[in-house]
Amino acid sequence: MNEFQIIQKYFATKKLTQANKIAKIGDDAAVFNISNSMDIVQSLDTLVEGVHFPINASAEALGYRALAVCISDIAAMGAIPHSFLMGLTLPKISTAWLEKFSQGLADCAQKHNIALIGGDTTKGPLCISIQCQGLVPKGASLLRSGAKAGDIICITGELGDAAASLNYLTADKPNNNQHAITQLLKKFWYPESQIQVSQELRAINATSAIDVSDGLLQDLNHIVSTSNVGAEINLASIPISNALMSLVTKEEALKYALYGGDDYTLIVTIPKKNQQQLNLLQQQFPQIKQIGVITSNSNQIIDENKKPLYITGYQHKWNSN
Amino acid sequence: MNEFQIIQKYFATKKLTQANKIAKIGDDAAVFNISNSMDIVQSLDTLVEGVHFPINASAEALGYRALAVCISDIAAMGAIPHSFLMGLTLPKISTAWLEKFSQGLADCAQKHNIALIGGDTTKGPLCISIQCQGLVPKGASLLRSGAKAGDIICITGELGDAAASLNYLTADKPNNNQHAITQLLKKFWYPESQIQVSQELRAINATSAIDVSDGLLQDLNHIVSTSNVGAEINLASIPISNALMSLVTKEEALKYALYGGDDYTLIVTIPKKNQQQLNLLQQQFPQIKQIGVITSNSNQIIDENKKPLYITGYQHKWNSN
Numbered sequence: 001m002n003e004f005q006i007i008q009k010y011f012a013t014k015k016l017t018q019a020n021k022i023a024k025i026g027d028d029a030a031v032f033n034i035s036n037s038m039d040i041v042q043s044l045d046t047l048v049e050g051v052h053f054p055i056n057a058s059a060e061a062l063g064y065r066a067l068a069v070c071i072s073d074i075a076a077m078g079a080i081p082h083s084f085l086m087g088l089t090l091p092k093i094s095t096a097w098l099e100k101f102s103q104g105l106a107d108c109a110q111k112h113n114i115a116l117i118g119g120d121t122t123k124g125p126l127c128i129s130i131q132c133q134g135l136v137p138k139g140a141s142l143l144r145s146g147a148k149a150g151d152i153i154c155i156t157g158e159l160g161d162a163a164a165s166l167n168y169l170t171a172d173k174p175n176n177n178q179h180a181i182t183q184l185l186k187k188f189w190y191p192e193s194q195i196q197v198s199q200e201l202r203a204i205n206a207t208s209a210i211d212v213s214d215g216l217l218q219d220l221n222h223i224v225s226t227s228n229v230g231a232e233i234n235l236a237s238i239p240i241s242n243a244l245m246s247l248v249t250k251e252e253a254l255k256y257a258l259y260g261g262d263d264y265t266l267i268v269t270i271p272k273k274n275q276q277q278l279n280l281l282q283q284q285f286p287q288i289k290q291i292g293v294i295t296s297n298s299n300q301i302i303d304e305n306k307k308p309l310y311i312t313g314y315q316h317k318w319n320s321n
Numbered sequence: 322m323n324e325f326q327i328i329q330k331y332f333a334t335k336k337l338t339q340a341n342k343i344a345k346i347g348d349d350a351a352v353f354n355i356s357n358s359m360d361i362v363q364s365l366d367t368l369v370e371g372v373h374f375p376i377n378a379s380a381e382a383l384g385y386r387a388l389a390v391c392i393s394d395i396a397a398m399g400a401i402p403h404s405f406l407m408g409l410t411l412p413k414i415s416t417a418w419l420e421k422f423s424q425g426l427a428d429c430a431q432k433h434n435i436a437l438i439g440g441d442t443t444k445g446p447l448c449i450s451i452q453c454q455g456l457v458p459k460g461a462s463l464l465r466s467g468a469k470a471g472d473i474i475c476i477t478g479e480l481g482d483a484a485a486s487l488n489y490l491t492a493d494k495p496n497n498n499q500h501a502i503t504q505l506l507k508k509f510w511y512p513e514s515q516i517q518v519s520q521e522l523r524a525i526n527a528t529s530a531i532d533v534s535d536g537l538l539q540d541l542n543h544i545v546s547t548s549n550v551g552a553e554i555n556l557a558s559i560p561i562s563n564a565l566m567s568l569v570t571k572e573e574a575l576k577y578a579l580y581g582g583d584d585y586t587l588i589v590t591i592p593k594k595n596q597q598q599l600n601l602l603q604q605q606f607p608q609i610k611q612i613g614v615i616t617s618n619s620n621q622i623i624d625e626n627k628k629p630l631y632i633t634g635y636q637h638k639w640n641s642n
Contacts, residue, residue, distance in 0.1 A: 034359075118365060127367075
């Protein structure tokens with residue numbers, strides 16, 4: 001039983017959601033209307049030591065990343081970050097750790113002009129839950145369900161670095177390509193902000209979006225299945241960093257890009273008729289790459305040779321009992 | 322260093338809060354304005370196994386309590402619950418556990434007409450973070466800072482049961498007063514909803530409110546210190562349950578009531594001029610008790626004999642390093 005199945009079976013139940021008359025559920029973030037002009041979007045992410053980050057990780061990097069991955073969901077909705085609450089569970093008080101952690105958190109908060117407005121501090125195994133929220137014009141959220149056949153599939157940054165970096169997170173042994181490893185680790189700990197690019201893509205009528213947290217194919221599959229469409233991906237056009245290419249074979253790099261998680265770039269679909277606007281936008285944001293098209297072949301993702309791509313990705317899998 | 326000091330030193334910093342132009346921080350919940358007529362209030366609570374509840378606790382009771390304690394903060398603001406997000410960290414998948422937990426959660430959600438709208442499910446030591454939010458007319462939130470000298474101090478339910486129940490949470494040995502123990506445990510696991518009574522008290526111009534999570538004196542002290550007033554408590558008027566009185570001495574019961582946490586009743590202050598309306602309200606809600614008055618003796622809490630009361634309460638204290 002995986003995370004999606006647990007949510008579906010136990011928590012997306014009628015009893016738990018029936019009081020909900022206004023929110024959309026199951027997207028990158030929940031959406032509800034708060035005024036004549038604005039909607040609020042809300043996401044919550046939990047990071048657990050030893051599961052989402054290694055034991056003895058840099059507190060400063062951890063503070064940055066914990067907030068960044070939550071803000072990524074706000075970007076994936078096409079919203080502007082507003083504020084956040086944090087549940088911080090600590091095994092002990094280390095003032096050195098707290099200083100660095102709050103510094104990393106503050107750096108990310110300042111970069112996104114988002115304020116900490118509340119939360120809870122408790123004792124226990126190291127775990128960070130951040131709930132953050134953003135604002136978006138009423139009805140304008142970028143949902144997973146809006147992709148249409150013919151839309152251009154874009155990705156807003158290089159893929160695979162973060163997943164590949166997991167091999168080096170706790171590695172102590174020297175590597176003769178330390179510079180490339182440092183690049184990868186930076187992508188893991190300090191995901192680039194996607195807020196501005198998401199605003200620009202929303203402005204040219206993006207039809208759907210999702211952030212790549214579980215791997216390109218798995219996250220694209222969320223768009224494909226909720227939009228009831230298919231996708232054709234040009235594997236050769238998937239952006240892969242020089243750093244990653246210098247560390248692994250081309251085949252391995254592609255595997256990381258397709259199936260690896262933690263990238264926190266966005267997959268965004270754009271109507272074909274806005275091709276020209278998209279091309280112009282790419283001059284300003286060269287990290288945006290066109291990697292394929294949405295098709296009408298329901299729930300099928302294929303490559304440029306029409307070969308079906310096996311959909312899987314990074315997931316925390318548990319044994320049932 | 323305690324929880325309040327950690328928050329003050331590391332997280333209520335200028336850098337982390339400067340983007341905040343609209344939220345009030347450090348109350349039961351954060352407040353920000355969302356429309357011409359409404360404010361939203363938001364709280365986040367984390368419960369950790371072995372810290373906030375015993376290992377192998379009833380999953381159903383735990384599901385109920387996790388949401389109830391978060392909704393308690395919404396009640397303490399005088400708001401109506403709207404929706405919640407949950408971060409659930411599980412060591413393993415037990416379908417039996419998930420069924421019971423989601424059942425308890427749903428019971429509490431239905432009771433409060435509040436919907437689960439999003440969240441995150443992860444692997445790790447059992448930990449539940451719930452962020453819930455409510456709506457309140459613009460500017461009408463019950464803050465901790467509004468108490469005025471002369472106000473009547475009310476409490477909305479019996480005190481001490483939950484704290485006393487901690488002695489029996491994991492006790493296996495038979496007790497000849499099992500009925501009373503069951504009553505206490507019920508108060509711990511299923512805190513009574515304070516939403517309606519809080520609405521009624523807000524309607525008669527309550528000036529401040531807080532929920533009793535850390536003990537009557539410690540929580541009253543939050544009102545007293547942020548309102549820059551004092552308080553005189555009539556110890557004899559503090560409501561204590563028959564169940565508690567049947568299990569411990571009168572002196573011990575009072576200790577639990579003053580210093581024990583986890584009650585999740587409300588302390589609410591009401592202007593003296595609304596005494597008559599309060600008396601009428603008490604006929605409808607007999608659980609409301611008048612236990613003292615706000616004084617102008619800044620930061621002093623005294624009893625009916627003018628004896629200063631030592632302010633402390635339940636707190637997760639850690640060792641610094």
